[in-house]
Amino acid sequence: MPEQELIAARKEKLARLRARGINPYPYSFSRTHTAAELRQAFGHLNPATHTGQGVAVAGRIMALRRMGRATFADLHDRSGKIQIFLTPQTLGPEAYAFWVEHLDLGDLVGVRGEVFTTRTGELSVAAQELVLLAKALRPLPEKWHGLRDVETRYRERALDFLANPQSREILIKRALILRTIRNYLDERGFIEVETPILQPIPGGASARPFVTHHNELDRDLYLRIAPELYLKRLLVGGLERVYEIGRNFRNEGISSEHNPEFTALEAYEAYTDYQGMMELAEGLIEACVLAVAGAPHLEYQGRMINFSRPWRRVPLLELVAEASGCDVEKPLPELLVELDRKGIPVPEHLRRGPKGKVIEHLLETCAEKDLWDPTFVLDYPLDISPLAKRKRDRPDLTERFELYIAGREVANAFSELNDPEEQRERFLAQERLRAQGDEEAQRIDEDFLRDLELGMPPAGGIGIGIDRLTMILTNSPSIREVLAFPLLR
């Protein structure tokens, strides 16, 4: 039947309800138990037991079994489901006939009645009173396959969540992960802060920003690509341990691993360095894995991930040299010759350098996929790490790591650069790249530099992609599964 006719049929029922003086969208309903609480309290009953105990439950009707003068309904709430039993004896003949005619799958109802078990042992509520709490006007998806079509699942999220418990479960686990992160950091003296999302200069990462406009100031502002620079300014201000969990915005492509707005954790700790950040990452993510999986390992897309500490630590250059079979210590022109000879493709726009971008490209194309168990990739080239301190014994590298899990970049961290003069030089180098056409090059932020000149304590900082972490911990193949409302074309 065309959808419009199904909706029209329900609207007709709705009109008849209103005509009878029933408010199909009332204000509230006091329930005494959720479905799970009922099972908790009465789950031990023998078949065909009448308790004499009155309860009130509420939820969505997800199944209706009409048997003439008796009807069973499955009521789903946030905790699970409970069966409702309707008969003329308990509900009254007139009310029974009326509701059996006017209830539809998907309607939200409240039911007051006695707890009992059927002769097959199903815990049920025998309705003495039924209250319509919201009439549903649209048909539900198929009752045992649910809603499968991924496009509809992503475009009509409410429908997906009400039809597919697994979809809801991911959001519940996401909340658990966020709660675990906050607890972990709060217990260690970190202060949760909120920094600007509307920024005059988008800083703290290499990415293209979204632009917006403030009418009163008549000035363009950018949605942040990262909170990094503001959080470091709080270190200057003496906060010492700060973190922010919030949305970043990057004006880039959409894929199974990228959404234009995504949630990141950034944490900064004074008087430590990137070694400290590795320990923080291990502890924090281990706590999340234990909270979600109850063990330090879990399966992702058919393959186990072992989170046992300590995690592997491997220098980037070593990793890339081994994966590509090239001598990556060579200057860029010679490296390109070797890569060409070996048939390893390098996109044209990277060939002019800086060399760090080629190294990064090799990591992405040759090595990343195999980094399955958590792996810290260490010591990134200086020219692609403008906010990180130089490595102590290698001035062309920085004390920076990325954490890879299941072949995905999950975190990025540095020993934070706090020398204001060197930071200015690094920004100027980025400006030169921008002048050569690199739209992702970072920009000079004078407010940040001024605050650095006040003295920022040595510090370690880390950013963790919450969506990707949640994907891994919920065995989700696409970022869309872990977002309540992913952006679609």
Place this chain on the structure above:
RNA sequence: GGGUCGUUAGCUCAGUCGGUAGAGCACCGGCCUUUUAAGCCGGGGGCCGCAGGUUCGAUUCCUGCACGACCCA
């Protein structure tokens, strides 16, 4: 950006070697007082993603486009 596959009823899916399409669930009507994927009888429901082309005839073949999935860059 390139390749492969997909798009059929509200949902889940069949199918048409080119002759205007089926099932189950859902919906509507009937029977039914312990079902739980309830059952039985009957009924209605389709721009076969969109636009062109080939053809007497296209949902089916071809081209393009849109959207999606996967792979590659």
